Amino acid sequence: MSSKQRATAQIRAASARSCQGRKPDGGSCRTQATAGSDYCFFHDPGKAEERAAAQSAGGRRNRIAVLPTTAPDVRLRDARDVVELLAETINQVRRGEIDPKVANAVGYLGALMLRAMETTVTISRIAALEAVIAGQPVISKSQFDEDHEESVLGEIT
Numbered sequence: 001m002s003s004k005q006r007a008t009a010q011i012r013a014a015s016a017r018s019c020q021g022r023k024p025d026g027g028s029c030r031t032q033a034t035a036g037s038d039y040c041f042f043h044d045p046g047k048a049e050e051r052a053a054a055q056s057a058g059g060r061r062n063r064i065a066v067l068p069t070t071a072p073d074v075r076l077r078d079a080r081d082v083v084e085l086l087a088e089t090i091n092q093v094r095r096g097e098i099d100p101k102v103a104n105a106v107g108y109l110g111a112l113m114l115r116a117m118e119t120t121v122t123i124s125r126i127a128a129l130e131a132v133i134a135g136q137p138v139i140s141k142s143q144f145d146e147d148h149e150e151s152v153l154g155e156i157t
């Protein structure tokens with residue numbers, strides 16, 4: 001038997017076996033054992049280091065990109081500040097500096113903030129108009145009656 005044939009036979013034999021490891025509940029693993037081992041990748045005692053490396057690589061991949069906790073607060077006093085933040089966020093997500101999920105949250109909150117700012121501006125404009133109206137003489141109901149139309153118009157013209 002050549003070394004290649006022996007290797008192939010070993011792989012076949014190995015792949016036919018199931019893992020000797022135990023599941024957390026105590027039952028047998030039943031996953032196909034890896035070539036040349038009595039265990040699957042997850043239970044092979046010789047692969048502990050490799051497993052840890054794979055897990056930490058997965059952890060790095062799954063970790064979402066965010067700004068460091070030391071990043072200063074952004075000033076959001078008016079619509080221009082919000083627009084600036086949104087523009088900055090767009091560029092950060094394009095460079096992969098922040099996760100798109102974080103960028104989505106910033107976009108959503110930014111839109112809410114813009115709306116709230118708009119409402120605040122509208123409220124203060126209404127208040128200003130009300131103050132102007134309050135300073136005007138009150139137009140009595142009778143002045144709108146047809147009988148008085150002429151006199152009212154006469155006053156205006």
Ligand SMILES: [Zn+2]
Pocket residue numbers: 019020021022029030031039040041042043
């Ligand atoms: Zn196993």
